[in-house]
Amino acid sequence: MLLEGTLERITYQSDDDGYLVARLTPSGKGYLVTIVGKLIGVRPGETLALEGEWQEHREHGRQFLVSAYRTLMPATIDGMRRYLGSGLIKGVGPATAQKITETFGKYTLDVLDHTPDRLTEVPGLGRRKAEVIKAAWRAQQQIKQVMLFLQDLGLPTGLAVRIYKQYGDAAMDVVRDTPYRLADEVYGIGFLTADAIAAGLGVAPTDPQRIAAGLRYTLGQATEDGHCFLPADELVRRAANVLNVESDLAETTLNDPQIVGEVEIGNRTPNLEPPTPLPVYLRAMAMAETGVAAALMRQLRAPSTIADFYAQARWPQVFAYLAERRAISLSEPQQQAVRMALTAKVGVLTGGPGTGKTMTLRAVTTLLAARGYRCLL
Known part of the structure; x- marks a missing residue:
């Protein structure tokens, strides 16, 4: 629905995202209406052409929710x-x-x-x-x-405001020249939205920046599934499918560090047969994995009085103490987990629902408390 009129006053406006509540006089009418939405740079006295819909607010009554807008210069x-x-x-x-x-x-x-x-x-x-x-x-x-340019690309007002907030007066140049930056740098814009914008600007399906963005997007989707990396051949296959291009094109782009951007190709694990796949990471994920590995190595090298003490423990007596004095009876796998937790400097306790993780953890904390240690969970 279209609504045109003169902006009379702004009741509220957010500095963060441009959201405002304002009063507007519709053209040719003698009454005020309330408009709400994300409008940046508008001022009282301006004539606005608005797109949106009427809605009934529970507390504030009838309002026009703006989805897109243009500023019309005053004629009088x-x-x-x-x-x-x-x-x-x-x-x-x-x-x-x-x-x-x-x-x-x-x-x-x-x-x-x-x-x-x-x-x-x-x-x-x-x-x-x-x-x-x-x-x-x-x-x-x-x-x-800038706002007119962005809305002409079919972007909702909210996304147009975010883009302007991110890039300011450079927004038009960024969107025209490097539209896939939006997927990496603007919250709420993913690869698919950036790809639609790029297509509207005439970016070819085989453009290197599109292929590179598709590779990064594919790796990002893999992290959502819990993967730190994808094997190179798997990444190429998936990305080519997402982009609807030949695999050779995706592979060529992947191997060009000047184009592919924030992607890191790792090394195969040596001396294994058959050879391990070549891992490909988003750079941030590679740094995170390296950081975690370094932290684990520091833990493993650090001295541990707990591990040293329990390495000498008489475990049958320990488990008997838990069962008889603490009412904690453990299965053989649970006993193995308790021994691991108290003799290794680093450990991981896993298992599905109902497999005894809570009881195992209770046994570990009980034994540590008996030695005067406080546990942070």
Whole structure:
């Protein structure tokens, strides 16, 4: 549904995402309506063309929920005066806006757009203040141009606002030149959305930046399934399927570090037959895995009085103590797990529901408490 009108006042606006609650007078009407949504850079006095739908809020009544918007420049001198004096432009309040519109009349906006140096013709407006107004006007027009460009790509207003917040005035250049950066750098935009944007901009299906982004996306999806890496041949096969391209193209891109980006190809485990697959990681995941391995090695090398003590334990007596004095009876696998936990410096306890993990852990903490240790769980 379309709604056009003049923005009268902004009741609330978030600095984070541009979400606002405002009052608007629909064109040709004499009453106010409430509009809500993510609109960035709008000011009272502006004429807005809105797309969205009416909704009934439980507390605040009827509201127009904005899904997309455009700013229409005011056509009347009074509208221009209100627009310029709304706080939109640094250095221009109601009094200065009055002087500017009195000086240039219906050509006010044309002067600001094309011959802003003429602002010095306004009585009482010096060159320094004219330069401030000129720069502020240019900045506001840039915001509107960027938002219009993003919405013309079919992006919802919320995503367009996020992109602008991320890149500012460079947003148009980033989206046009490197649209797949959005998937890596803007929250809420994944590869599939970035791919649709790129297609709308005419990026070819075989473009190297698309193939590289598809490889990173495929690795990211694998991490969602719990994998730290994918074998290179498996990655190529999956990515080619996602991208609908030949596997050779995905493989060539994977092997070009200048194109593929934040991806790291690991090494095969030596001296194994058959040879292990070549692992491919997202760089952040490779760093995380290396960090975890280093931390484990530090733990293994560190001295442990607990492990040293329980290495000499008489385990039949230990388990008898647990059963008779603590009512903790353990199966053979549970006993093995307790021994591992208390004699190894690092251990992992796994098992499905009902397999005895809780009882095993209780046995471990009971024995440690008996030795005066506190356990952090």
